[in-house]
Amino acid sequence: MTSITLKEIIKEFSKNRIGIAGIIILSILIFTSIMVAIFIPIDTFKEWNNPEKWISYPKVSVPVWINLFLNEKIPEHKILDNPNINNYRINDLSIISHRFGIDFEYDFFPSDFIYEFTSKYSESPLLEINVMRPDGIQLKLYSTSMPITNSYSNHNERVFSTDELIRKNLYLQSNKFEFSLINLSSQDIIFSKTGINEPLKGKYIFLIKMYGNNEANQITYSKMIIGGKAFGIMGTDELRRDLAVGILYGTPLALFIGLVVALASVIMGLLYGAYAGYKGKKTDEGMMRFNDVLYALPALPFLIILSVTISNSIFVMVGFLMIFGWVGVAKIARSMSLQIKIKGFVEAANMMGQKDRKIVLRHILPQLLPYAFASIAISVPAAITTEAGLSFLGLGDPSFPTWGQILHDANVYGASARGLWWWIIPPGIMIAITGLAFVFIGNTLEVIVNPKLKR
């Protein structure tokens, strides 16, 4: 084995196309992680398992871009929370109006719509929801007086498309439609052509008006949700969670797990192996027998038992993965150390009376460093896939959206048998890409460190 300086490694590396590809993929992943850490607040992933947070998102919806490939466009799920506000007074009446515009260019009806608002008022103002359709017809949907209060107070409400009042109002206007409205849901009527029951494309405006006597009345929060079956760039899962958030958050988590486990187990293995090899005789024998015992333990069953009985916290799991990670490295480090210790400079150091610890750290370990880099890179994918596998079995840390965790949820809800491909494909691709990046880097390093492999 020849010793190679860091400079030479970098020089050789820059010549290797596969190695460069690995570095580029890895840089993209690291960049993504940094962006995620900066732009997605850390609270978001704490909310991953909180259904409250995802309530206004659609259930199992396809990614939006799928519409590019379809002749019949699937309606997008739209969350409109930026209304056009207009407050004015007519005589004594104060009117608050919120307008939500939506471009509806799809070939299917929306699945539902919800108007969610918070208002501050006194007495009992009147709330009215109307919709202006692209063909100029105005439909009256909803009008009700709000619960009466004497004091000036807050009121929260959600108006659902399934509301009886909306349906009744629509039946009253059935003369505008040439077909029977019986058994049609309100969104199927509102977004329908007048001649036949097919979606009418164009710009719809939902107009919300609150009539009251008190000038201080206001709507403080106002959100219109037009339910659809397509959402975001990655779609959503059964629990309405935006998969893009999960996939993005999985990146730093996977890199963390992979790198920490690989780094720690390689360092542990190197120290252990180098020391055993250097000391030789009884020490070596004893240390290697212990190594053999660990080597012969079936890793996966043990990881499963450990995670079930001790803890499935992600940090503890990282520790468990290390226990099984260093064994192989130690074996190789020992055999390398055996070759190095008979070299002149080690014997010289020994003769000068340097301490064992110093010899191992100063003289033997530096010789093993190039090998160490390569094996760190190669052990990362194993750590990531093992963690993903454990999470997939439902033994991972449920509070973190790792890729394995997402795939576990997908499996639990039968995503593959139901054809929910957007829930299955991205996490697996991400696992594979991350693994490949490290394999590329590791293989390139290995070829540089061990020139015999070059061919």
Added chain:
Amino acid sequence: MSLKKYLFKRIITMFIVLMVTLLITIALVGSNMDSILKQGVSIQVRTEITDNPTIAKSFSSVTEFDFFIQTQIAQRIKIMGLDEPWYSPQRIGLSMYKILFLDFGHATFLTSDSGSSDVKEIILEKLPRTILLFTTATIIVSVIGIFLGTLAGSKIGSKTDRVTSSFAIISSSFPVWWIGMLMIFLFSFTYQIFPARATPLIPFTDPNYIGSLLYHMTLPLITIVMIGFGSWAYLVRNFIVDIVQEDFIFAKKTIGINQKKIIYKHALKNAAPPIITVLALSLSGSLGGAIITEAVFDWPGMGRLYFEAITVMDLPVIIGATYILTVFFLISIFVADLLYGYFDPRVRTEQ
């Protein structure tokens, strides 16, 4: 070192590993096991008493009756040795002794398909299915792998070589269970050719059971083979490449023996020891990896049994399955080592 001494040492190490595995498993699940067993005893006592109303009638007061129940439970616990903590040497010794001779006791929740709750019977029922699926897969994978690897290794840098090598690296980066999910999506949802769940629906006594099992086995089998053969081919290719660079092959080439003969007769023969070792290792390794794959396909084998046992915390089954898995793993490491020594005489003299 003589072969006898070597064998002896290996067997001792294996035994120690087995004991350590058992100890760790018992240590990890022991305290849970105790509380479950104790609950079991008290339930047993209570049901026996309610089944036999004459016992209840013979007591005059409720407190007296309760006291009787408590002493009964305490007695049973003492008889079973549960009054001592699980870490007391006798109890660990006894349970390890029992497990060593495959007496795993009775499962708390799980049963075999035929309804037995004896852990040994459950395992004996599941093990053949895992072996059926994974051994078949490993054999197919290795045959394809050896053939393709030799082809690639004999023409380094050729198109075959490059395609094989890149396929190997890429395919081994995908988790098998994820490919499994995709395969279910493709072949059970999009094209409805194979069932999504690999457990046959017809009862196990039905004469068509074997046929149905084989049909359900197809999808997992294809998946494992698809993901596995690439890395096998790559491995074999590397062995062949190593050997092709040796002097004796050059010598044969210069004599003028034809390339095909050199590769298939001499190079492959010399690559046999590592290949056989890897085969032995992967045969047992496949059993361990089966846990996740079987969970995806719902294949009714050891892996799924293990997973089910973990989810309901059925401790006797966990201990039994871990023991069997470890035994298989150890035996195959041992066999692999022996085979390597047998095929490659250099290893023997070096020892």
